[in-house]
Amino acid sequence: MSKFKKWMKASLLISGISILLLLIVTVNSETIETVLKIKYEYIVLAVIMHIVAYFMWALRTKSMCQGIDYKIKFLSCVKIVTAGKFAASITPSSIGGEPLRIELLHQNELPIGRASAIVLGERFMDAFLILFSAPVALYILRDGFSDSSLDIVFIMGEFILMSVLLIMLYGLLRPENLKRIIRFIAIKLTKLLGKKREDQIYHVLKKIDSEFYNFHASLRMLLREGRTSLACGMLFTVFYWLFLFSILPVILMGLNLNPPVIITFAAQILLLIITAVPITPGASGVAELGATTLFSVFVVPSLIGITVITWRVLTYYMNLLVGGFVSIKIAKDTELINRLFG
Template sequence: MKYLAISIALSVISMGVVIYLTYTPGVLEHLKPKRLPGLGLAIVVTLLKVYFTAAKIRYLADKVIGKMAAVRIALTWDFASAVTPSTIGGAPVATYAMTREGIKLGQSSAIMLYSVLLDQFWYAMAVPILLISSMYLQVLPPEIGLVGNVTMILIYTGLLLYGALLAYGLLINPAVIKKVIEKIFKLPFLKKYADKVNAEADNLESYSRLLRKKPLTFVLKAFYLSTMTWLCKIALPVIVVLSLLPGDEILLILRSLAMNLAFLVIPTPGGSGGVEGLFAIFLGPLIDRKAFIGLAVFAWRIITYYSSIGLGIFAMLWYVNDSVNQKLAETDETKPTEI
């Protein structure tokens, strides 16, 4: 709850600042009704993002869970990502959700790692696209200056290195991951969990080896589902902007891609307070009317961030109710039978 409150507060404050700095009276009079249905399209794309995330999770789990279970996990993942620091992400909470759906902890951890690895493959493809495009177009806005450009280069380099290390640990030598886990849980304050965690590390290693043996078609389909999820993320800011005003579609897409990569290193819960500013810096200069920048940020965050929180709360409540019902059932079973 603390992270949720901080995340929402930062989001509201940053949106308020952007709107205050860009708003001019009568801006709504310039809205063209024929463009507004684009906001409906943005909502559809948000739902498609959830669908592709759920489909990827279910596919990586060899379809041992149902479609609704996969959707609940995807919504929980989005919710956790919206209220935890971007550098942590929602994977740990999504792993918990998988265990609630009947998947072993070791297997769910391996699925999360494999899912993260697929994202890294996507970054490895996206970074060269941005670098090559930067030779011909102003992909990075001049407003970010030298510090911003160096930061983006460091982000690109870090993503590629992390992807290489994760690929080695998950696909080439999964025993490395197990050894790292074992060393961590030798620490004095973690020793009491060592036996259980080491057993799950064995499951993680064995499932990693199973994933490594999957045919190329399996990897390609999983990568396709991961790519579609990312394309939805990139498309959403572009659709929102174009729902308000015409713009340079190609440059909007490229800047949205660069912006989404920059989101990954914002340390605040859900990136709140930072993503709104990055939206204004990356996409704001491409919006003809300055007064529409705040409106675009507001519409984008409502459709993506606040919808994730709302839907995620319903998914989390389902798990809470399921856990309570399970404990009540266990209590009833342990009660002595009356004669």
């Protein structure tokens, strides 16, 4: 729990300092004049679009669960998604979201192995879409910035996403090798934690074998019998990102700007590549700095600060607010967070 609190504090502190610096550097009389003329109906629309994005992800989860013959309520999926977004928002490279979603799916009667297959499948879809959209985004923004240091960040982000895809593919093509690796890691961790008795190690390995079977059986079922659910899952993935990416141009419309929608999408795709580099909890600081650099291609300097701050509030702080509220409502949430982050 102490680690959870540290991540939370660090995330909010870094993000808060970044926002304060943005305000100091960018706010002027033109900024104030624009804020006074803001069209709040567009901000409300942006909030609604983020909520719809939650629903798209929840529908994806529900669809993929149906693909492995597990029925789960839509409302339960919404809770799982929003709680997962909360955990992802306070951990480096969003790594906290997956374990929490797996555990919450398990609480909804999915075996750990099958829940892992669902979450891994969702991660694969996201990574696949972003990875193959990135070259197009780079092409669109090729003349927008000239900072060579950004190339290094993009390469690192692409490498991380590509590694995720390759690990997933390796698990599909060579399941036995992956199981041996997991068993090896489990044995080392068990001994490291002081659990040296043979019966304890045997229990851990038996559990791994059982859950790995569930995991791979679920993937096979999705790829063979659940292809319709898988296709629906990919469709909901596209809709999820479309709604999420549309928040920025809607914000710009609220600031009385005429945003180039395709370019705003391209900038956000590249920003996802940057924030994939696990530097700070919830990509705090990194997201603000990256957004300031990328959004400056289509936003004037006097409005870049207020644009980034509004976008960050609606896409990051909203995850903390909604996800935190939902997490509190989830049964045994404190115990769950203790297990995952303590």
